[in-house]
Amino acid sequence: MAKTPTVFIDGEAGTTGLQIRERLAANPHVALRSIAADRRKDPGARRELMEEVDLVILCLPDDAAKESAELAASLGARAPKLLDASTAHRVDPDWVYGLAELTPDQPAAIAAAQRVSNPGCYPTGAILMLRPLVEAGIMAADHPVTVNAVSGYTGGGKSMVAAYEARTAPDFEMYGLGLHHKHLPELQAYSLLTRRPIFVPAVADYAQGMLDAIPLHLDTLQRKVSPAEIETLLRERYAGSEYVRVVPAEGNGKIEPQALNGTNALEIRVYGDAALGQAVLVARFDNLGKGASGAAVQNLGLMLGIPVNADLPIAAPRAAE
Ligand SMILES: NC(=O)C1=CN([C@@H]2O[C@H](COP(=O)(O)OP(=O)(O)OC[C@H]3O[C@@H](n4cnc5c(N)ncnc54)[C@H](OP(=O)(O)O)[C@@H]3O)[C@@H](O)[C@H]2O)C=CC1
Ligand SMILES: CC(=O)N[C@@H](CCC(=O)OP(=O)(O)O)C(=O)O
Numbered sequence: 001m002a003k004t005p006t007v008f009i010d011g012e013a014g015t016t017g018l019q020i021r022e023r024l025a026a027n028p029h030v031a032l033r034s035i036a037a038d039r040r041k042d043p044g045a046r047r048e049l050m051e052e053v054d055l056v057i058l059c060l061p062d063d064a065a066k067e068s069a070e071l072a073a074s075l076g077a078r079a080p081k082l083l084d085a086s087t088a089h090r091v092d093p094d095w096v097y098g099l100a101e102l103t104p105d106q107p108a109a110i111a112a113a114q115r116v117s118n119p120g121c122y123p124t125g126a127i128l129m130l131r132p133l134v135e136a137g138i139m140a141a142d143h144p145v146t147v148n149a150v151s152g153y154t155g156g157g158k159s160m161v162a163a164y165e166a167r168t169a170p171d172f173e174m175y176g177l178g179l180h181h182k183h184l185p186e187l188q189a190y191s192l193l194t195r196r197p198i199f200v201p202a203v204a205d206y207a208q209g210m211l212d213a214i215p216l217h218l219d220t221l222q223r224k225v226s227p228a229e230i231e232t233l234l235r236e237r238y239a240g241s242e243y244v245r246v247v248p249a250e251g252n253g254k255i256e257p258q259a260l261n262g263t264n265a266l267e268i269r270v271y272g273d274a275a276l277g278q279a280v281l282v283a284r285f286d287n288l289g290k291g292a293s294g295a296a297v298q299n300l301g302l303m304l305g306i307p308v309n310a311d312l313p314i315a316a317p318r319a320a321e
Contacts, residue, residue: 121291125283227272264294
């Protein structure tokens with residue numbers, strides 16, 4: 001019988017690491033290896049464990065993730081496969097972008113890669129809505145795109161969770177208004193846009209769940225289409241996808257962000273009015289699911305060639321609208 005692949009989650013006590021652990025704990029096809037808590041930041045101990053395992057998931061701040069990638073590289077031919085949840089390597093040409101639904105070829109590229117970078121939460125939804133429009137020639141590559149988004153506070157990791165739990169953070173806050181949010185490079189690159197999008201994220205007083213919204217004046221598109229035609233294009237693009245689905249835009253023009261929490265699912269809706277020539281594309285997903293740990297487990301399954309459950313074992317989706 002083939003040996004069960006071994007995995008080390010570097011940063012397993014963090015927000016993303018814990019959720020990956022929870023998704024993998026009951027999986028008989030993978031064996032998790034841990035480091036003693038008091039040695040978890042010791043480069044020597046991390047390097048030793050890296051040498052023993054088949055795959056390392058980096059759930060660390062960017063600088064620590066770069067350090068870990070260097071530790072792994074120093075092992076040469078004994079280096080494990082790497083899956084990085086941080087922002088550090090997402091537009092690095094030596095790493096494969098771990099968004100399996102990016103193109104029909106992307107799952108095979110992820111499966112064959114030695115180093116995969118897990119996408120940022122906000123770009124995940126936005127890229128999946130924008131790229132098919134650019135590829136189809138509906139949206140020009142230099143279209144002036146705006147992405148508005150809202151996240152639950154777990155998106156900010158342990159320090160933001162602590163601030164919200166201590167009630168010292170605002171109930172709602174827009175940010176990124178300096179226009180240099182760290183997700184912009186990957187959002188632009190993998191949407192195939194030549195013009196830098198404007199990205200306006202917000203965070204609110206709820207734990208998890210995300211919405212990405214892209215408003216469109218349809219007469220400014222390269223090819224004139226109705227909201228229904230955009231919906232059809234996206235539906236055909238993701239037909240057969242296990243996790244991404246295009247659903248009718250019902251709900252009186254309202255949508256809340258938490259309905260998919262605990263799952264690796266992502267829903268796309270096209271709101272619009274053909275007579276007005278306007279549309280708003282909306283993606284809903286769990287920032288800790290398809291936006292982070294669910295996507296990481298999906299990628300791990302591809303990289304190790306094993307069956308995985310990318311949802312939490314007991315997903316508890318909230319009632320929707
Ligand atoms: N939260 C989210 O929704 C998403 C997060 N990410 C990314 O994933 C990565 C982890 O984020 P998140 O889980 O939210 O962050 P957290 O702050 O919740 O967790 C980070 C973990 O890394 C540990 N750590 C920090 N420095 C080191 C080091 N030098 N060596 C070993 N361990 C270290 C921390 O230890 P300690 O407990 O001592 O602080 C902590 O346990 C980040 O790069 C983040 O940007 C990606 C997608 C979504
Ligand atoms: C609410 C909040 O602060 N969210 C984080 C993004 C979380 C995330 O996805 O971080 P990665 O880039 O590592 O993927 C932020 O905007 O910086």
